[in-house]
Amino acid sequence: MEDKKRNEAYNKYIKAKIPKTKPWPSLFNSFWVGGLICVIGQGINDFYLWVFPNISQQTGWSLTLITLIFIAAFLTGIGVYDQIGKFAGGGSIVPITGFSNSITSPSIEFKSEGIIYGICVKMFTIAGPVIVFGVASSMVVGLIYWIISLF
Amino acid sequence: MKTGQKTENSFESKQTIRLKNQPKIIGSYAIVGPKEGKGNFADFFDYVMKNDFFGEKTFEKAERKMLESAITGVIQNAKLQPKDVDLMIAGDLLNQIISSSYAARAFQFPFLGLYGACSTMAESLAIGAVLVDGGFYQNIVCCTGSHFSTAERQYRFPLELGNQRPPTSQWTVTGAGASIVSLQGDGPKITTVTFGKVVDWGINDVNNMGGAMAPAARDTMLAHFRNTKTGPDDYDLIVTGDLGKLGSEILIDLMEDEGITLGMNYCDCGQTYFRRDQKTLCGASGAGCCATVFNSYIIKKLNEGEYHKVLFMPTGALLSTTSSQQGDTIPCVCHAIVVEK
Structure with a gap:
């Protein structure tokens, strides 16, 4: 009982003591870096539509995504993307480039344990939950959409 | 006996x-x-x-x-x-x-x-x-x-x-x-040893090791001072392992509560290890942190005679990824040795 009280008091003291992340500078950095990634994506999209005028908008988007994923994976491989991430935080995690980084980085890291047990098993350690929640929530949204469409 | x-x-x-x-x-x-x-x-x-x-x-x-x-x-x-x-x-x-x-x-x-x-x-x-x-x-x-x-x-x-x-x-x-x-040869002597108890004050933030470990350092330090009837002023240097910037400030606060003031002769290996522009946030950690400082700087300064009596007391957080994922708090331990010229 005595211990519990002491622990609570100590946790309270620690909470007041720990340095906080400054919200405004980090929000600002993640905003402009995230925005820049989106602008680059739009640029790539426009470029594809200009070079191949006959492809559909849908195909243009797919090509853009593939290109962005490749660029992020490449930057991860040469050790640049983690520097961007350190600076931008959410700004470089939320776009699809962050997703690419989260799959590439464990693949590089666990290469030493072999292809099956290293790369294949560990590849989705970070991205796995994102995929699970993405699929699960799209199911829920689809269900809601179906119910609404009944009326 | x-x-x-x-x-x-x-x-x-x-x-x-x-x-x-x-x-x-x-x-x-x-x-x-x-x-x-x-x-x-x-x-x-x-x-x-x-x-x-x-x-x-x-x-x-x-x-x-x-x-x-x-x-x-x-x-x-x-x-x-x-x-x-x-x-x-x-x-x-x-x-x-x-x-x-x-x-x-x-x-x-x-x-x-x-x-x-x-x-x-x-x-x-x-x-x-x-x-x-x-x-x-x-x-x-x-x-x-x-x-x-x-x-x-x-x-x-x-x-x-x-x-x-x-x-x-x-x-x-x-x-x-x-x-x-x-026993043979020359070098600084180990005169006293205090083995620490495992202390857990209910911190479960794995990114705040300093906060988790400071109570363990406090416990061992108090036991050591009480048993040897010494105080901070009896040592040229009191050095903890990797409490870091935050943890060493917490330890100073905790000792202050016990009426013991840690002054200029107290320092933490983790806090002092890297330069400020190396961007390590709260400082260094890891088993190698105090091990390399002790075996280079501290031993050399003891041999040179700059320090005569050093209390070396690194702390350790005894958690694993499994225990922290299951929401357990972090038990910590601190062992102290006194090294004299």
């Missing part, structure tokens, strides 16, 4: 042991990675690696090789032959302490593996000193180390993942330190 009867060595409580024969640290060796080699203690290390791989294929193999070269180095430093070493006591941070065991494979010494997390250096020195003091062994190698990349991969995220570190996080030191404890 009847139980409960005081032995010749003993203090008020058996937690603190006075070593009658005063074993000496006759050799010391510290090897560090490139980032550490640019830190505040750069001039004192015996060897700075050119890169984190140390000529090996994986970081785990590099950590192992680091421990091996620390042991080889310390044997040379003490002007001994490998056959003169009677026992090796070592530990590290990896699962099943593989770095130490595999390093021991390279030598034909009897081997005791320890796990005291970041407190391993003091733990191994304390056990080594007690065994030498009792006359059971001649020369004992005490060794520990850690590697940023292996620790990061075991406890946190892949290196190339673009995430931000919380402001309380610390940087695991790539480095290994080794000492040889012996």
